[in-house]
Amino acid sequence: MEIQYVPTTCPYCGCGCGFNLVNVDGKLVGVEPWKRNPVNEGKLCPKGNFSYEFVHREDRLTTPLIKKGGEFVEATWDEALDLVASKLTEMKEKNPEQLAFLSSARCTNEDNYTFQKFVRTVIGTNNVDHCARLCHGPSVAGLAQTFGSGAMTNSLESCAHSDVVFLIGTNTLEQHPLMWRRALQAKAKGAKIMVADPRFTPSAKQADLYIPFKSGTDVALLNSMMNVIIAEGLEDKEFVENRTTGYEELKEMVKKYPPEEAEKITGVPADLIREAALMYAKADNASLLFSMGITQHTVGTENVMSTSNLAMLTGNIGRPGTGVNPLRGQNNVQGACDMGALPVSFPGYQAVANEELVEKMTCSWGCSDLSCKPGLTVVEIMHAAHAGDIKGMYIMGENPMISDPDLQHVGEALNNLDFLVVQDIFLTETAELADVVLPAYSWAEKDGTFTSTERRVQYIRKAVEGPGESRDDWAITSDIATRMGSDLFKFNSAQEIFEEIRSVTPQYAGMNKERLEKPEALHWPCPDEEHPGTPILHAEKFSTPDGLGVFKAIEFKAPAENPDEEYPFILTTGRLLFHWHTGSMTRRSETLNREVSTGFVEINTEDAAKLGIKNKEMVKVKTRRGEIEVPAKVTNDIIQGTVFIPFHFAECAANMLTSGDALDPYAKMPELKVSAASIEKLE
Ligand code: SF4
Known part of the structure; x- marks a missing residue:
């Protein structure tokens, strides 16, 4: 029996806990504490403890799929990638602004860096974003x-x-x-x-x-x-x-x-x-x-x-x-932002609208014609697809059919596309709508880095082989780029990509392999190899041009939608201890899913009594976007007039009810935490 303990970083929340994945004869069988990791000192929550359970699931994607006559058919990598490259080339030649790209806070820095570089240097647009838009864009x-x-x-x-x-x-x-x-x-x-x-x-x-x-x-x-x-x-x-x-x-x-x-x-x-x-x-x-x-x-x-x-x-x-x-929700949401998977910035928050920075990135990448026009954000992309202005989309490791507001609208938008590529580890609700599905490695099968919520850049390490013909996300994107005629993607390893990342991202410049190998790794900014990293920002001065913090006099503004006679409750949404985001991984973990196996709506005891609703009875929750049927959880743990639904569950998807109409003017965040809703008992 061969046993390996591979130190790595948790694939779930932004805390970035470290642990050892245990590989016995080529299969992951558990996790063991990694006490020298200073983030969690050997401790874990349930999600980290059972993070290995979904890795060997039988429903992992193992081969590329191409949709023919409404059905997915298995394809070779050459067939699938040639199709993707030729379609994206044809569409880009018509108008690159009609293409949009969703990167992923679940994927590594190296995957995100490669993805946005592909969008900018090969496609020629800044229409690249990811679901940080829907969590911490305003932060x-x-x-x-x-x-x-x-x-x-x-x-x-x-x-x-x-x-x-x-x-x-x-x-x-x-x-x-x-x-x-x-x-x-x-x-x-x-x-x-x-x-x-x-x-x-x-x-x-x-x-x-x-x-x-x-x-x-x-x-x-x-x-x-x-x-x-x-x-x-x-x-x-x-x-x-x-x-x-x-x-x-x-x-x-x-x-x-x-x-x-x-x-x-x-x-x-x-x-x-x-x-x-x-x-x-x-x-x-x-x-x-x-x-x-x-x-x-x-x-x-x-x-x-x-x-x-x-x-x-x-x-x-x-x-x-x-x-x-x-507190950033996803494992690498900080890193995906740092890597420039945003429509307004290159890696390191260097603005695409700044001509000097465009010149700098053009020289660094050895490319030409980088667009300086800021791209569309996640919700804007879906609105544009719905209107027919975005015609093709490539989604890496995201599941907007659960995570985005107003799911009926999202479904119509994705179905309206001429061409949709989804790269993922499972056939998610979004992948089911794709024309081409590309199977990727999970985190346990990859080398690379995640950047946690505290700006700590840490290695993840390959602990097991990926299933079937699945591949690294960065390798798939690089292969498409090369097939589209680019010679800027000759990467052979995640480490090679990281070396390029630190050459163009000032905050990461001092992070070499030897330093990141240590359990404590490094917090950015770390501008050179002598710099110790920065666990605490703004100690002496702020990062503004004059070094001063800026007070903003801000008046209260009411939410975009408020309760009324027809929809008298405030609906708010959120997460649970045992699940993570769209549930594509935690709901496939037997242990985690056993703890909470479906959604519910929390309603205050007095509100429930007035409506004749008892605990665990099925109710209909309705907003101006749609309705869902869901069991009631009657409780005093929520104030009167407010109801709460966790958003992890496809069968009673909270985002059927939320709105993407009104957006935060700075960060384009929709009103996900306040929707006017009605609730009634199902007979
Ligand atoms: Fe740590 Fe978050 Fe993973 Fe739990 S989910 S083990 S808190 S990183």
Whole structure:
């Protein structure tokens, strides 16, 4: 019997935990702790523990598929790739702007880098995006405007040094369990945990202070907390004076939000707002964590900027135990953004609209005619496909038929395409609509790097062979590029690609193989090989041109859709401990799926009683986009007037109900956390 222990990085949430995959005679049989990894020190949540279970599933894609007469037929790689290359060439020659590309936060940095380079150098468009748009696009846009860098300011470990940990719009215990462990380490040393959330989540249940508020009223709550802090003279005057601009405008604006006024908007009692403000402001070191409860709104970017305002006002930036910390949902959502899988930037957030940077990338890549026109975002791509303006799409490792808003619209958009290529590990709901399906390696079969939510760049290592004829994502994309006549994709390994990445991405420049091999790896920015990496940003100055943090005076704006007589509830969506995103991997893990095997709608006990709904009874939830049938979970863990549906489950897909019509003006985020809904008992 041959046993191998292969150290690698978890394929699920953005915490980036390390563990050993155990290979016995060519099959993965489990995971074992990797105690020297400082992210999780040998600890794991259930998803990490059972992450190997889907790898050997019999329904893995093992050969390319081409749709003929409405049915998939197995094909050779030559047949499939020649077809893809010839169709994309033909369509690009007509108009490259009629093609769109979805990259993937599940895939490695090397896969994402290769994919966006293909889109830019071979196709000639910037129509490349990925589902960060639907999770943390506003974090990137908001933090870039206030701090000059759109990333988590502090490391995970830093949170353990907080005196107060403020969670707003994040159920960290369930979604980022190994980050939650750091909050508990702080609590064990006497720190207080504050949670603001419309649901009494497992995180809220362990908090010292729970602030239940109406979904979509974050700005009013945060402005009111700042109103109290300034009124009490608790602002950090020295920090405000020396490190920031825009304070006077902010101070004037928050005067409009005394707690009694904010109570009318948020539903939070004025005294509770005061208590929260004082608790946060009086801490020596307060860290603020947020996730999609903050970002998934048409005011997502403004919500993010409000969190920056609060942290700067109290001087809680640049030290251990402080910071503004967006917890990225997917394993490599930070890396996919860093690699330029975004319609506005090359790798390293270098703007495609900046002529000097276009010139730089043209020289670095040895190409010509890079487009400087920003491309379309995820939701814009679907709208354009629906309208017939996008005619071809290539999707790598994403499943918009579950993850995107308004699924009926998404289905119509994808069916409207002349040509759809999907590259994935399973025949997902999206792959079923494709003309060509390309089988890829899972994370356990790949070498490469992921960049976690704390900007830590870590290796993943191949622990087992991929099934059938599946291949590396970067190799498939490179093969298509070469068949389309490019000679810029002669990569032989992920390491070769990483060497090119660090040559064009300033934040990664100092990351060589020897340094990344160490369990602690490196946090970006790491501009040269002598630089130690940067676990905590903005210690001395912000990343803005003048080094100052920028206060933004932001007024509360109501959500794009509000409850009315016909649709009297606020529907909000989210995630569960045992599942991950569109469920394509966790629902194929026997152990995880056994824990929660289908979706549900959470409804408050009193709301349910008025509608005659009992626990576990089937109900119909309806919005202006569509309706689903789903079992009710009657509970006091959610405020009255709000219902919650997890979005992992295709058979009762929450995104049948959400809207993609209104978008955040900065980050193009739809109103995923607030939809007006009705609910009725099914007879
Ligand atoms: Fe994986 Fe996140 Fe769980 Fe860590 S906390 S084991 S990274 S899912």
